[in-house]
Amino acid sequence: MAADVTQIPDNIRSQFGPDDTIIAMKSASPLGLDASGTVVAVRYASDDPQKPAHCELIVFRGDHAKVATSEHNSNVVDCINNETNKTAGTLAANDQLTVTPTQIAYVNLLPRGGTAYTFNWCRRFFAWHLQRVEASSVYNGEKGPVVRRSTLDFPMRLTWINLSDFDPKLVRDDLAKNLKTLK
Numbered sequence: 001m002a003a004d005v006t007q008i009p010d011n012i013r014s015q016f017g018p019d020d021t022i023i024a025m026k027s028a029s030p031l032g033l034d035a036s037g038t039v040v041a042v043r044y045a046s047d048d049p050q051k052p053a054h055c056e057l058i059v060f061r062g063d064h065a066k067v068a069t070s071e072h073n074s075n076v077v078d079c080i081n082n083e084t085n086k087t088a089g090t091l092a093a094n095d096q097l098t099v100t101p102t103q104i105a106y107v108n109l110l111p112r113g114g115t116a117y118t119f120n121w122c123r124r125f126f127a128w129h130l131q132r133v134e135a136s137s138v139y140n141g142e143k144g145p146v147v148r149r150s151t152l153d154f155p156m157r158l159t160w161i162n163l164s165d166f167d168p169k170l171v172r173d174d175l176a177k178n179l180k181t182l183k
Helices: 083-087 172-177
Strands: 002-006 021-028 036-042 053-061 068-073 097-100 103-110 113-120 126-141 146-154
Touching: 021 097, 036 083, 036 097, 053 083, 053 103, 083 103, 103 126
Parallel strands: none
Antiparallel strands: 002 021, 021 036, 036 053, 053 068, 097 103, 103 113, 113 126, 126 146
């Protein structure tokens, strides 16, 4: 069963610095192989105002009494191009994160589109892997708005990519090749 989290437990909060912001957090029981777990999107504070913020998606295993990092990735949550993530307060991006016992999804919102990454739990390999990528964009064409979308699914159009190994560069070319104009 998945659950929205309205307050950050101390044992999760203590994993980060005082100026880091947990922009999204959701829990599920079970979560993958574990009896329970919590997924967090965190924006780390930057010491240099000229340097862009760094975000990370972290999968914690365990309940709120004791947690340990199971997986993490610095490329799923975009804090460079996603204006929402750059400025989001505590748990303000919760709507962008979906967590179920066998799925983790994060949507990066852009001014004229966005990208959603969905990772599924594989019981056979005991791993979270990229299951689906959806990218969309809107621009002004000669006759009005033009909507373009590209969707890649595993195993038809995606190779196996573990959550911890994911980088958008790994799917960029395939997304471009699969781009379709909807309107």
